[in-house]
Amino acid sequence: MGLDWSVLDWGEIGLASWDTLRMMGWSLFFTILFGLPLGVLLFLTSRRQLLQHTWFNRVLSFVANVLRSVPFLILLVVMIPLTAWLVGTSLGVEGAIPPLVVGATPFFARLVENALREVDRGVIEAVQSLGASRWQIVWKVLLPEARPGLLAAVTVTAITLVSYTAMSGVIGGGGLGDLAIRYGYQRFQTEVMIVTVLILIVLVQLLQMLGDWLVARVSKK
């Protein structure tokens, strides 16, 4: 099978890449916005923590697990009406963002919870002994002390979002995944498929490198 690279429309590929970046950026922003407090809450209400609340923690944990166990493709389809209501369309970059956020938030919240668990209990206790309020403990101790872990969680989530954006192409979500499906799959242009996959690989590599670099920078252990 000969490949004909001249069929590639670089303008369209550039646009699709930009769309992917926008989808990832916006959904990452909202995922952190919702997921960080959720993760903090999951941690604080768990056993032997500052706001221990078994019942509340169980419900929250259950909801997070349910959302995490729904395959993203199914979430995409199920959410179409909600998405349309929220952003006025279920297509394109805007239409992809709500399902991406709903899919990634519980995942990110769990990662946040795990990162907070890594904070030394003794340190929390020491700050309690200084008369800190719970709010101060969260802001002055938990989040700063967990910063390397939190940045690693953001990196993993960003990369997961990239692969989710590719999937949202299936329902017309725009971006590189959309391009790959429309040209590469439906019109048998293997070249487009190869290029989009290569771009995705480079994007993921770059994100990982950036994340690792940031984690190393803030790590003082």
Add this chain to the structure above:
Amino acid sequence: MYSFTVAVKPVSISYRVTPRLLLKRTVTHVIRLENLEKTFIVDGRAVPALRGIELSVPAGEVFGIIGRSGAGKSTLIRMLNLLERPDSGRIVIDGQDVTSLSETELRSMRQQVGMVFQHFNLLSSRTVAENVRLPLELTASGSRAEQHARVDELLELVGLSAHRDKYPSQLSGGQKQRVGIARALANRPKLLLCDEATSALDPQTTQSILDLIADINRKLQLTVVLITHEMGVIRRIADRVAVIDAGRIVEIGPVAEVFLHPKQPATQSMVAELSHADELEDSGLLASATGAVWRLTFVGATTHEPILFETAHRYGLSFSLLQGTVSRLKDLPYGQLVVEWQGEADKLAEAREGLMARNVVVEVLR
């Protein structure tokens, strides 16, 4: 001629009657614990951790609590700032029953009580100076400039000015504990709690940290409660000590008394580790002795007197030294010697009377 009926009481009281204790009635107690009880439930089973704890600590004292691992020391000291709540009993800190405090009141009480931990518990994401500033940030006390000045003052006090911008991971254990102490003192507490503050440190560093704590106690008129499993720590800096065993206080008193004349088996075994009492048994010196073997214990000025020589000379005895320690309990010099005497029986009896008259406690071992 000495008469047996007026025999001097074995325990010298000269070192017990310090000015602080003479003022006992007017002294304010920084800490008063009444009948504290605490039981942990572990996997449905009750683990009693503290039982019927009663104690008072007057202002300015260094109070030690010693016990084996698992005896309940940490649970007890953590009650003093309510990191742990008792099941029942009263905890009175500075005249205030703290178990009934509201959340906000509890927080301001904690700002008056500094705590130092075995594993330092510093924030790894903050520099030395930032760690020390944290308590000031929490209480929003003073302007930024004032906070910086206070941090400088504290770093000076603990001797870490040169390391202010380092992160805890770049410090030695002793330096980390100095940061911990500076942090605990930032809000000028009245009371300093030390939970095994030197147990993770080597002997030399332990010594320097204990010196620092003793120094702070003197300079800042701070009351200090420290817990440890090492008698050596108590001996160095404590004024009084409580021995805790299986959640109960089994012995309490001035360090010299508890250390030199331990009554409870738990105390005796801990003291023995330090004074090498068991080595005497092992050495066989006691078994092979032909004369009278006495353990002589003396404190204070007597330590500087040539009591053995004078006794031998005066009663026509000869002696050999089987074992001996001359050291100090905080600022109090003391000696503990095991001596074998050769001589006539009536002279020996007179010598014993003579020693007791000089405030030497004589225990006849053989």
